[in-house]
Every structure is written in structure tokens, then in C-alpha cells.
Amino acid sequence: MSIAPSQVGAALKPTDFASDQEVKWCPGCGDYSVLAQTKRILSKLGYDKSNTVFVSGIGCSSRFPYYMATYGFHSIHGRAPTVATGLKLARPDLNVFIVTGDGDALSIGGNHFIHLMRRNIDLKIILFNNRIYGLTKGQYSPTSEHGKKTKSSPMGTVEPPIRPISVALGAEASFAARALDADVKHLEYVLERACKHVGTAFVEVYQNCVIFNDGAYAYAADKGTRADSVVYLEHGKPLVFGKNLDKGIRLNGGGEHQGREDRRSAAPRRAGRRAGVFAEPLASPGVSRTGRHLPRRGRAEIFAAGARADCASRGDAGGGRSSEAPDRAGHVGGRLTRTSACL
Amino acid sequence: MDSTKSPPAVERSSRKPLVNLASVTIRFAGDSGDGMQLAGTQFADAAALAGNDVSTLPDYPAEIRAPAGTIAGVSGFQIQFSSEDIFTPGDDVDTLVAMNPAALKTNLKFVKKGGIIIANADSFDATELKKAGYEKNPLEDGSLGGYRLIRVPINTLNAEAVKESGLSSKQVDRCKNFFALGVVCWLYDRPLEPPLDYIQAKFARKLPAVALANSMTLKAGYNYGETTEIFNEQYSVGRAKLPRGTYRKITGNEAVALGMVTAARLADKHLFYASYPITPASDILHTLAELKNHRVVTFQAEDEICAMGAAVGAAYGGAFASTGTSGPGMALKTEAIGLAVMTELPVVIVNVQRGGPSTGLPTKTEQADLFQAVLGRNGECPVAVIAATSPADCYDAAIEAFRIAVRYMTPVILLTDGYVGNSAEPWLIPDVSKMEKISVEHPTQPNDPKGFMPYKRNAEGARPWAIPGTPGLEHRVGGLEKADVTGAVSHDPNNHQKMVELRAAKVAGIKPAGKPWVMTGPESGDVLLVGWGGTYGAIKAATLELQKRGRKVSACQLRYLNPMPAGLEKLLKSFEQVIVPELNLGQLRFVLQANYLMRLKGINKIKGQPFTVQEIIAGVESDL
Numbered sequence: 001m002s003i004a005p006s007q008v009g010a011a012l013k014p015t016d017f018a019s020d021q022e023v024k025w026c027p028g029c030g031d032y033s034v035l036a037q038t039k040r041i042l043s044k045l046g047y048d049k050s051n052t053v054f055v056s057g058i059g060c061s062s063r064f065p066y067y068m069a070t071y072g073f074h075s076i077h078g079r080a081p082t083v084a085t086g087l088k089l090a091r092p093d094l095n096v097f098i099v100t101g102d103g104d105a106l107s108i109g110g111n112h113f114i115h116l117m118r119r120n121i122d123l124k125i126i127l128f129n130n131r132i133y134g135l136t137k138g139q140y141s142p143t144s145e146h147g148k149k150t151k152s153s154p155m156g157t158v159e160p161p162i163r164p165i166s167v168a169l170g171a172e173a174s175f176a177a178r179a180l181d182a183d184v185k186h187l188e189y190v191l192e193r194a195c196k197h198v199g200t201a202f203v204e205v206y207q208n209c210v211i212f213n214d215g216a217y218a219y220a221a222d223k224g225t226r227a228d229s230v231v232y233l234e235h236g237k238p239l240v241f242g243k244n245l246d247k248g249i250r251l252n253g254g255g256e257h258q259g260r261e262d263r264r265s266a267a268p269r270r271a272g273r274r275a276g277v278f279a280e281p282l283a284s285p286g287v288s289r290t291g292r293h294l295p296r297r298g299r300a301e302i303f304a305a306g307a308r309a310d311c312a313s314r315g316d317a318g319g320g321r322s323s324e325a326p327d328r329a330g331h332v333g334g335r336l337t338r339t340s341a342c343l
Numbered sequence: 344m345d346s347t348k349s350p351p352a353v354e355r356s357s358r359k360p361l362v363n364l365a366s367v368t369i370r371f372a373g374d375s376g377d378g379m380q381l382a383g384t385q386f387a388d389a390a391a392l393a394g395n396d397v398s399t400l401p402d403y404p405a406e407i408r409a410p411a412g413t414i415a416g417v418s419g420f421q422i423q424f425s426s427e428d429i430f431t432p433g434d435d436v437d438t439l440v441a442m443n444p445a446a447l448k449t450n451l452k453f454v455k456k457g458g459i460i461i462a463n464a465d466s467f468d469a470t471e472l473k474k475a476g477y478e479k480n481p482l483e484d485g486s487l488g489g490y491r492l493i494r495v496p497i498n499t500l501n502a503e504a505v506k507e508s509g510l511s512s513k514q515v516d517r518c519k520n521f522f523a524l525g526v527v528c529w530l531y532d533r534p535l536e537p538p539l540d541y542i543q544a545k546f547a548r549k550l551p552a553v554a555l556a557n558s559m560t561l562k563a564g565y566n567y568g569e570t571t572e573i574f575n576e577q578y579s580v581g582r583a584k585l586p587r588g589t590y591r592k593i594t595g596n597e598a599v600a601l602g603m604v605t606a607a608r609l610a611d612k613h614l615f616y617a618s619y620p621i622t623p624a625s626d627i628l629h630t631l632a633e634l635k636n637h638r639v640v641t642f643q644a645e646d647e648i649c650a651m652g653a654a655v656g657a658a659y660g661g662a663f664a665s666t667g668t669s670g671p672g673m674a675l676k677t678e679a680i681g682l683a684v685m686t687e688l689p690v691v692i693v694n695v696q697r698g699g700p701s702t703g704l705p706t707k708t709e710q711a712d713l714f715q716a717v718l719g720r721n722g723e724c725p726v727a728v729i730a731a732t733s734p735a736d737c738y739d740a741a742i743e744a745f746r747i748a749v750r751y752m753t754p755v756i757l758l759t760d761g762y763v764g765n766s767a768e769p770w771l772i773p774d775v776s777k778m779e780k781i782s783v784e785h786p787t788q789p790n791d792p793k794g795f796m797p798y799k800r801n802a803e804g805a806r807p808w809a810i811p812g813t814p815g816l817e818h819r820v821g822g823l824e825k826a827d828v829t830g831a832v833s834h835d836p837n838n839h840q841k842m843v844e845l846r847a848a849k850v851a852g853i854k855p856a857g858k859p860w861v862m863t864g865p866e867s868g869d870v871l872l873v874g875w876g877g878t879y880g881a882i883k884a885a886t887l888e889l890q891k892r893g894r895k896v897s898a899c900q901l902r903y904l905n906p907m908p909a910g911l912e913k914l915l916k917s918f919e920q921v922i923v924p925e926l927n928l929g930q931l932r933f934v935l936q937a938n939y940l941m942r943l944k945g946i947n948k949i950k951g952q953p954f955t956v957q958e959i960i961a962g963v964e965s966d967l
Contacts, residue, residue, distance in 0.1 A: 015924070019819070021831065021832075031883060037578070048814075049814075049817050050811070050814040050816075051811060052814070053811045054810075055656070065819050065821070066819050066821075066832065069817055070817055071811035071817050071818065071819070072818075072819035072820070072821075073656070073686075073819070073821060074819065074820070074821025074822060074823065075652065075655070075676050075682060075821065075822065076652075076679060076822055079648060079652045079678075079679065081649075081652075082644070082648065082649040082650075082652025082653050082655075082656065082679075083652045083653070083655055083656035083659070084656060085642075085644075085649070085652075085653050085656065086615065086617060086642070086652060086653030086654055086655065086656030086657040086658075086659075086660075086664070087614065087656035087657060087659055087660045087811075088656075089640060089642055089653070089657065090613065090615050090640065090656070090657035090660040090662035090664070091657075091660035091661065091662075091810075091811065091812065092476075093812060094660065094811050094812060107608045111645060111646060111649075112614060112645065112648075112649055112652075114645075115644075115645040115649070153959070210891050211579055237895055246740060
């Protein structure tokens with residue numbers, strides 16, 4: 001994105017981006033973290049308040065613009081992409097951010113979300129996914145787990161959750177990434193990568209709603225269990241995780257994935273296992289989408305930051321900016337990205 | 344008639360007698376795909392270029408292509424052309440061209456007694472007659488004895504005329520509309536040059552065989568009229584006395600588009616138009632999409648809601664923003680229009696009304712969205728409403744809509760309808776350099792010692808249009824209620840009452856940016872016909888006719904519907920009786936009655952067709 005240099009002599013400090021409004025999210029809400037990292041990144045990258053606009057929909061997430069001292073537009077439920085699109089088309093000189101939530105973007109706003117991805121206008125969208133409807137006090141959302149009991153689903157939900165990144169990739173997003181509110185360094189880094197991407201950058205943030213869905217991501221947020229339940233996708237690096245990086249992701253053998261697994265294992269053999277990518281059970285435990293029986297290995301959520309490097313239609317060379325050295329949470333290689341869409 | 348181009352081949356002395364008529368109404372009707380819209384449009388062009396006043400009415404089905412030869416597939420195009428000022432595409436048809444039995448069946452009722460029917464005899468065979476529901480051939484059974492029936496074997500003659508062209512039989516068949524056009528051009532002594540020029544422009548480069556064929560069949564049709572005995576006389580309609588100037592033929596949708604471009608130009612702004620295709624409004628998008636070099640950005644959104652949201656976003660950014668749709672699309676835009684009201688941003692929203700409710704009659708005209716425009720949002724949510732009265736008036740109305748939107752920082756709904764949107768009339772091209780500019784000020788400095796106050800209003804109640812990119816004026820807007828002056832989110836009870844009243848007062852105080860209504864006749868009398876929108880022509884013509892019959896009837900066509908213009912109550916109360924003709928069940932009547940505590944009468948037609956002059960006259964006389 002064309003980041004306009006600060007019009008004031010010195011770059012702004014993170015505190016300069018805070019508006020005069022009292023932040024009213026619940027104590028302990030994950031939104032505070034995103035707000036803080038966003039201010040840090042805007043400061044670090046030299047953004048100016050005067051030509052930056054935050055557009056939001058409806059939800060706790062969408063109170064965000066009021067807390068930023070930039071221009072802001074708190075619009076209507078699900079429709080932030082529409083307002084942001086019109087704004088950016090009329091004023092390409094502005095830096096436009098969309099802040100949304102799992103309900104706002106994927107329920108009522110699903111249609112606009114899809115077209116925002118394919119249109120690939122140069123703006124950034126941050127989706128706070130807390131797997132619940134917080135503002136309306138606790139109904140299930142499109143990303144709530146199957147069987148979730150809430151006020152509007154006392155006998156448990158009947159639908160499986162939708163995966164924001166899968167939707168984004170299905171809609172030909174040029175940049176899709178995921179971060180965790182509790183992992184602030186990584187979140188900050190992901191936001192930075194998003195800002196630097198030219199095109200629509202979609203960032204899903206796993207965010208904890210302390211009142212209505214506390215602990216949804218405890219397995220990842222809790223430092224004790226994080227190492228064993230989080231994989232950071234890094235360009236050119238093997239898919240390994242664990243405190244000693246001695247655990248791998250293996251694509252369950254057999255069938256159509258067999259051939260791909262061979263090409264994919266760039267990792268040296270560890271403990272006699274080959275690295276690959278696990279096809280996670282989707283329908284119910286133990287049964288894969290293709291009907292094959294899969295052993296339960298526990299979940300490995302893929303955390304990634306980076307641009308799709310295989311978008312030939314966008315004119316990107318495979319591998320994107322290959323001149324960059326692979327670093328922590330760098331680009332995701334094209335093959336991995338395609339596979340991660342299945343997870 | 345004064346022919347401005349080269350005369351036809353035959354000399355005057357050997358021509359048939361020429362009868363002068365003041366006005367003529369003709370209708371081309373055939374199967375979808377027979378080229379009736381094109382033939383009709385070409386004839387209207389020829390008439391307009393010969394100096395007639397012209398009014399047109401396309402009448403086509405909703406299906407893309409109904410089964411060939413059926414009633415559902417009949418497509419028609421009606422033109423009235425005149426040496427006088429005319430206001431409607433004509434009530435009764437003087438000449439009907441019927442390309443097939445279904446077209447005759449559907450359109451016979453529009454033909455006046457003794458009118459001319461030119462029937463494509465080749466098409467009246469057993470199969471086609473059956474599709475149209477005829478048990479016997481009406482061309483043979485004497486049922487058309489009350490008309491002047493002219494049987495022309497159009498298919499055969501057309502094929503004969505183009506046989507040298509080398510076209511396939513399917514292509515040959517597609518030329519027959521030009522044969523029919525040629526016949527009618529001869530019958531009414533209109534020049535062939537405009538359709539010939541059109542054929543050259545459209546086909547000569549890429550499809551020379553088609554160009555040749557169409558030209559040949561056009562001339563063949565013309566010569567057929569001239570040479571054969573089927574017609575005893577020719578008719579002519581003289582030049583109309585229109586004010587001097589350069590004219591072009593324009594439809595309402597084209598006029599809306601050009602009006603919006605002009606408005607943006609008058610403010611030295613870009614026009615941002617977001618839309619989702621919907622009949623009968625899509626042509627506005629099509630027209631604007633080709634005007635990129637006139638500082639126009641068009642955006643085809645994924646749905647109507649996105650189109651409205653994008654217009655709001657663009658307005659927030661400082662563009663002249665607009666969107667256009669029809670009834671169902673307006674329903675979808677409702678919430679976002681409320682957002683524009685709450686954030687007090689200028690957006691022009693065009694509704695080309697069509698038959699409703701729900702999907703309704705997509706290709707038929709109606710004016711039943713007035714309630715929706717004036718009242719249809721949650722909360723106290725006032726929006727200014729303007730309605731154009733004719734195709735050419737759409738141009739002025741669009742500019743006025745932007746003047747008001749920007750002056751008062753409010754969304755404005757511009758109502759037109761399918762008839763006005765698709766109908767054509769001559770339009771005197773204005774001199775834009777002589778038009779009053781639209782002044783727009785984006786503040787660059789805080790407007791208060793305490794800093795920038797986004798909701799500090801001017802004397803007319805408008806807030807400042809501070810746009811992103813301006814240092815020092817950073818602020819947030821949104822759909823939540825906000826505190827007076829500061830614009831911070833506020834749930835305070837007294838503040839809410841105050842803000843609701845401020846927004847209401849702002850809209851109530853809007854002064855028209857053009858004529859509040861168009862008057863026909865004196866401002867007092869026995870009967871006042873009050874209408875709005877595209878019924879203008881029919882109401883005016885009816886009023887003039889009633890005046891000729893000695894009645895003290897006047898007409899007032901409202902252009903400003905919300906707020907109601909000043910002076911209207913006085914005008915209404917200067918007549919013994921007020922009658923409201925409208926193409927709905929009485930929406931304007933309801934609004935007038937509520938505003939002015941009067942009991943009014945209505946003439947209500949909801950058939951997907953415009954009023955005929957006769958219907959309005961009958962409605963008035965039944966009361967007198």
C-alpha cells in the first residue's frame with residue numbers, strides 16, 4: 001500500500017493515534033491487543049492520521065474507529081466493505097482499513113466479503129474472530145464450533161463452522177493471514193506484512209471474548225500449550241512445531257494426496273517421520289471429507305502470514321518477493337497455501 | 344413538409360396526393376427479435392430530424408425471448424410525431440404495423456376506428472395463427488372491416504429485395520423490420536437518410552453485406568409504398584415550432600446520466616456512480632460507463648446494498664456520489680440510505696420506478712414508490728424527494744438533486760419511471776457554460792475554538808463537508824446517534840430528541856433548486872389536476888383539451904414531493920375541486936390530504952401502462 005509519509009516532521013508515536021474517546025471494551029477483551037498493535041504499526045510505518053481511515057461494520061470489533069485519532073466511519077452491519085470500497089475508489093490516495101468481526105464479515109457481510117477479496121483493491125481488512133456474537137450478548141456465529149450451546153442454540157448448533165481463510169482463498173484473495181490476539185509480537189508482524197501488501201490484505205485475528213466465549217483459543221494463547229498447538233507457516237521452512245521443533249505435520253497418506261506429499265517434504269527426516277500436511281477431519285471426528293478414517297492426533301492450527309505466491313493471474317511471480325530472506329512468519333509458498341485451504 | 348435532405352427518386356407530380364396532418368401516432372409491433380424497437384427508434388429519429396416534435400413509448404416483455412410467435416413475446420414501439428407541441432406518445436394509434444398474428448391480437452385494441460393496419464400477410468399462416476389464439480385468419484374473415492387493412496407480404500418482398508446480398512436465410516429474415524420501416528417512411532413522407540446513415544454507421548465496416556441488405560430492403564419498402572396501389576395517399580406532418588437551437592433525441596435514463604455528469608462538472612468534481620443492473624435503470628449505468636473521459640467513475644457492485652454503501656463511502660471521501668435502481672433495489676438500499684441520513688452525507692439516489700410490489704412488472708411503468716421514498720426507513724429519517732416530469736426534465740432534475748444534496752448535506756431521492764426512462768423526446772441541448780456553478784466547500788480549518796466540530800451546523804442546518812485527507816480535522820462518523828455539534832456517540836435522551844428535530848428541520852427547510860411544479864392554466868378555477876412524475880404529458884394534454892371544451896381546468900405537476908413546496912396549499916385551495924391522477928392507488932393523494940387536511944379525489948390506474956389522455960378526461964368529466 002502506498003503509505004504516505006508523515007506530513008509532520010517526526011513520525012507519530014503510537015499514543016498519537018489514540019482518540020480522546022474512552023475505550024469501552026470489557027476488561028480482558030482481545031480487542032485491546034489488536035488496537036495496541038495497530039497503533040504501533042501505524043507509528044512504525046510512518047502513517048499519517050489525516051489520510052488514514054478506519055471503516056467498520058457493527059459489533060464489538062466495529063467500535064474500533066472511535067478509538068483511533070484518524071478519520072473513521074462506523075457503518076452498518078456487514079457493509080463496511082461497501083463503504084470502504086466506495087471511499088477507496090473515489091480517493092485512492094487514502095489508506096483505508098476495514099475492521100470487522102466473524103458475524104459482521106461472514107454472516108450478514110459474507111457476500112461483500114467475497115467480492116472484496118476478488119476485487120483486490122488496495123485496502124486492509126482485519127477480522128476479529130471470537131467465534132461468538134458478543135455485542136448482542138452471546139448468540140452463535142458462523143465460526144462457532146459445531147454443537148455450540150448458546151442462548152439461541154440451547155441444544156447446540158447444527159452447522160459446522162466456516163473458515164474465514166478458506167472463504168478468502170476461495171474468493172481469490174491475494175493475501176490471507178491469521179494471527180492471535182495473545183501473541184502480540186506475531187500479531188504486530190502480521191499487521192505489518194498486511195500494510196506492506198499492495199492489494200487487499202485479509203488478516204484473521206483469533207480474538208478472545210472474555211465475557212461470552214472465554215477461552216476459545218486458550219490452547220494457543222496459553223504459553224504452556226502454545227508450542228504444541230501452533231504452527232507458524234514460514235516460507236521455505238518445514239512445517240514443524242513443538243517446543244523443540246520436533247513435531248511435524250503429516251498429510252494423511254493414501255489417495256489423491258499421495259503424490260503431492262512427496263513433492264512437499266522439503267524437511268529433513270525427523271524421528272523417522274516425513275513432514276507433510278495433515279488433512280484435518282471436517283465432518284466428524286475420525287472421518288475425513290473423503291470418507292477415509294483418520295486417527296485423531298489433536299488439532300494443529302496453521303498460523304501464517306503472507307501473500308499467495310501462486311497467483312499467476314495477479315502477475316506475481318511464484319514465490320512472491322523471493323529476494324526476501326525467509327524469516328519468521330514469512331511468505332507462504334504456493335503449495336502450502338493451496339493445502340492450507342483444505343484445513 | 345420541408346425536406347432537408349435529398350428528395351426521393353420519384354418526382355412530385357407523379358406522386359400520390361399528400362395529406363397534411365397535425366399529429367400522427369404509429370406503432371410497430373412484432374415478435375421479440377423482429378427488430379420492432381429498432382424500427383421504431385429509427386422512425387422516431389427520422390421524424391425528429393424532419394423537425395417534428397416526437398414522443399415515444401417502448402413496450403416490451405420481461406422475458407429475454409418468449410417462445411416465437413406467442414402473445415407473451417410481442418414487442419411494440421409507439422411514436423407520436425407532430426407539427427405541434429405534444430406531450431404523450433399518443434392515445435389511439437393511427438397506423439399499426441403488425442409483423443405477426445400475435446402482434447395484431449395484442450395491439451388491435453390501441454388502433455382507432457378506421458386506422459391503418461399494415462399486416463405482414465406472409466406471417467398469417469395456420470401455425471402462427473394458432474400460436475396467437477386465432478381460429479380463423481383475421482385478414483380474411485372480415486373481422487377487421489372497421490379498419491383500413493393493408494396486407495403486405497413483407498417476408499417475401501424482403502427476401503426478394505436482398506437476394507443479391509448473399510446473406511443466410513436467418514440474416515435475411517432479420518432485415519424485414521427495415522422493409523416495414525421503409526413502407527412507413529414513405530406513408531408518412533419521412534426522409535430515408537437517417538436510417539440509411541444509421542445502417543452505414545453500424546454495419547458498413549464490419550458487416551458490409553448486412554449493411555447493403557438493410558439499405559436495399561429499406562428502399563424497397565419505400566418504393567413499394569410509392570409504386571403499388573395499396574395506398575391511395577401519402578401523409579405528411581409539418582415541422583413543429585420548437586425554439587431555435589440544437590436538439591438531440593434523449594431518453595430519460597440518458598438525461599439522468601448526462602445531468603449527473605453536468606452537475607459534477609459544475610462543481611469541478613468527479614462523479615461516482617455505483618449501481619447494480621436492474622430493469623429499467625441499467626441504461627443509466629451503461630451510459631455513464633462510457634464517459635470515463637468526463638471524470639466519471641462507474642462501479643458495478645455485487646448488489647444494490649453495496650452500490651448504496653459505496654456511494655456513501657465515496658461521498659464521505661468528497662466525491663459527487665450517486666446510485667440508481669428500481670423499486671426492489673430501493674428496498675435493499677433502505678438501511679444504507681438511513682446511514683446517509685444519519686451521517687448527513689450528500690448522495691443522489693435515482694429510482695426508475697416500475698410495476699410492483701416485489702418483482703412485479705419489470706418492464707412496465709408505474710409510480711407506486713412514493714411512500715417508500717418519503718417514508719420508507721426506520722426511525723425519523725427524512726429524505727428529500729424530487730420527481731422528473733418527462734425524459735428531458737430528467738436532466739434538470741438530476742442537477743437539482745445534486746444541488747440540494749450538497750447544499751443541505753443530505754441524501755436526495757430522484758424518482759423517474761420506466762416510461763420516462765425509456766421514452767424519447769427532442770431535447771434542446773443547454774449551454775453548460777451559462778449554468779450556475781454548484782459551490783462546494785471542504786473546510787481546511789477547525790470551525791470552533793475547541794477544535795473541529797463535525798456536527799456544527801450552518802444557518803440552513805447543514806454540517807461541514809470535511810473530507811479525509813485534511814490534516815487537523817480528523818473525526819469519526821457513523822450510524823449511532825451522536826451528540827449535537829461534537830458528533831461523539833451519545834445516548835443522552837435530550838440530545839436524541841434534539842438531533843431528530845434538527846435533522847427533520849433541515850429537510851423541512853429545503854428550498855427547491857428549480858421549478859417546484861409545472862403549471863398549465865390559471866392558478867384558480869373549478870378543477871385542479873395535481874400529478875407528479877411521468878404523468879405530466881397526459882395530464883397536460885387532457886387539461887388543454889378540457890380547456891378547449893370550455894372547462895375551467897388547470898393542472899399542476901409537482902416536481903418537489905418532500906418537502907412539499909411553499910405556496911402549494913394556497914394553490915390547492917384556489918380550486919373548487921382537486922383531483923390527483925396517478926399510476927398507483929393514491930399515494931400522492933394520501934400525502935396531500937395528510938399535509939393539508941383536504942379531501943381529494945383520485946384517478947388511479949395501475950396497469951403497467953401510462954395514462955391515455957382520454958382516461959384523464961373521462962376521470963374529470965365523471966365528477967363534473
